[in-house]
Amino acid sequence: MAGAIILQAAVPGLDVLTVGLIILLQERDYKNMLWLLPLFILLQEGMGTRPFGAVIVWYAAVIVLFKMGRWLFEVENFIFVFLLSACLGAAYYAVAWLMAPLQNLPLDVQGTLDRSLIQAIFVPFAWRLLVATRHWNPHDQEN
Amino acid sequence: MTLRRLLLLAGTLLILFLGMYSWNQRTRFLDDLAAKLGLEITGAVLTPIRSAQDTAESMWDRYFDLVSVREENEALKQKVAELEARLLANGEDLAELKRLRALVQLPVDQTWRPLGARVLSGRMGPNAVLDSITISRGYSTGGRPGTPLVTHLGLVGRVLKASAHSSIVLLLTDPSSRIAVFSQETRAPGILVGMGTGQKLEVNFVQRDAKVKPGEILITSGLDGKYPKGIPVAKVLKVAPSDYTQFMAIKADPLVDLQHLEEVLLLEPTGAPRPLDLGEAPKEFIGPPAPKSATP
Numbered sequence: 001m002a003g004a005i006i007l008q009a010a011v012p013g014l015d016v017l018t019v020g021l022i023i024l025l026q027e028r029d030y031k032n033m034l035w036l037l038p039l040f041i042l043l044q045e046g047m048g049t050r051p052f053g054a055v056i057v058w059y060a061a062v063i064v065l066f067k068m069g070r071w072l073f074e075v076e077n078f079i080f081v082f083l084l085s086a087c088l089g090a091a092y093y094a095v096a097w098l099m100a101p102l103q104n105l106p107l108d109v110q111g112t113l114d115r116s117l118i119q120a121i122f123v124p125f126a127w128r129l130l131v132a133t134r135h136w137n138p139h140d141q142e143n
Numbered sequence: 144m145t146l147r148r149l150l151l152l153a154g155t156l157l158i159l160f161l162g163m164y165s166w167n168q169r170t171r172f173l174d175d176l177a178a179k180l181g182l183e184i185t186g187a188v189l190t191p192i193r194s195a196q197d198t199a200e201s202m203w204d205r206y207f208d209l210v211s212v213r214e215e216n217e218a219l220k221q222k223v224a225e226l227e228a229r230l231l232a233n234g235e236d237l238a239e240l241k242r243l244r245a246l247v248q249l250p251v252d253q254t255w256r257p258l259g260a261r262v263l264s265g266r267m268g269p270n271a272v273l274d275s276i277t278i279s280r281g282y283s284t285g286g287r288p289g290t291p292l293v294t295h296l297g298l299v300g301r302v303l304k305a306s307a308h309s310s311i312v313l314l315l316t317d318p319s320s321r322i323a324v325f326s327q328e329t330r331a332p333g334i335l336v337g338m339g340t341g342q343k344l345e346v347n348f349v350q351r352d353a354k355v356k357p358g359e360i361l362i363t364s365g366l367d368g369k370y371p372k373g374i375p376v377a378k379v380l381k382v383a384p385s386d387y388t389q390f391m392a393i394k395a396d397p398l399v400d401l402q403h404l405e406e407v408l409l410l411e412p413t414g415a416p417r418p419l420d421l422g423e424a425p426k427e428f429i430g431p432p433a434p435k436s437a438t439p
Contacts, residue, residue: 005188009264046181048270052173106318
């Protein structure tokens with residue numbers, strides 16, 4: 001979690017915690033998701049500047065896109081995560097576009113496009129790295 | 144799950160979300176909760192990281208200093224002798240420097256108390272759409288929402304939201320930032336508007352007959368009640384009559400380099416009464432002089 005905050009401080013607009021949410025969904029670890037998801041929402045809303053609500057829509061989009069993808073693909077596959085991240089990039093822009101008039105905020109089209117592209121590129125690589133480190137963990141292997 | 148059930152679930156969730164959203168708009172409960180918890184955790188993580196970064200950087204610098212210290216020592220001894228001689232000759236320059244330092248001090252009176260703060264990060268996370276920074280002071284340490292921020296060069300912005308020990312600052316370049324300003328020499332009032340990161344600022348509502356010149360400094364007028372009067376904010380770049388409005392179209396550049404901020408000063412209101420510049424008011428009312436015909 002601390003690593004995610006540091007990374008987010010280094011890359012403006014990036015949501016590192018999304019990767020954690022995707023892994024929780026892949027592993028169907030709903031018990032941990034029950035307390036981690038509200039914590040993720042509080043963290044992102046707390047460090048953000050928009051009024052409360054946009055992060056809920058964003059994480060709802062992540063969950064809905066993941067569930068839709070599960071119907072069609074094998075979710076442990078890198079290709080699936082790659083396609084999901086491309087959809088998440090579009091969802092990132094869509095959430096910003098949707099919330100800007102609702103919250104009476106100006107929409108920086110170019111900046112939002114840049115950030116959604118960074119988000120889309122980041123997710124598959126971070127997911128691959130995290131999955132690899134989890135497989136090295138002997139505790140996980142025992143389970 | 145059938146399509147009907149899915150639609151029903153989606154509709155229920157949407158209604159729940161909109162209900163929560165409008166309730167929060169009215170009460171600000173969730174905004175406060177997120178600021179107190181989320182921002183506090185973020186600040187608690189980033190503060191020791193920044194301290195560790197500072198320590199590592201200073202150790203690295205010291206190592207390099209040690210490597211070259213022997214060679215430099217001899218050269219420095221020679222320079223010290225030269226500089227001591229020069230220092231004696233430059234006594235007058237030192238006096239001038241003191242006067243200039245006093246001149247460039249922030250023009251704030253005892254109604255504002257400056258408090259130093261460390262910049263922890265720029266905008267963070269997908270929810271950070273405004274041009275902002277996170278600093279190491281919160282509402283319990285002098286960084287309450289609305290508190291103005293400055294550096295020795297000029298205005299930075301004001302605190303937007305705060306947790307106990309960290310806060311988020313809205314920079315003056317953000318498109319939602321509005322600051323009441325005067326031009327320093329011609330005293331023409333206007334509203335300084337941010338246009339986004341890396342963009343020039345705009346000054347709106349300056350009358351056409353105002354004699355604002357490029358290069359002139361814009362200072363806070365204090366008329367908005369948000370900032371103390373007299374803080375330098377921006378430098379005028381371009382002045383021309385607007386094609387669309389009855390006012391002037393003025394472009395300006397912020398005085399502070401907002402992309403490379405490390406330390407800032409918060410101006411905390413002390414609650415002390417503002418000193419009167421024009422002297423004490425007379426205790427008894429003295430009216431206008433009576434006409435000559437009425438005097439006995």
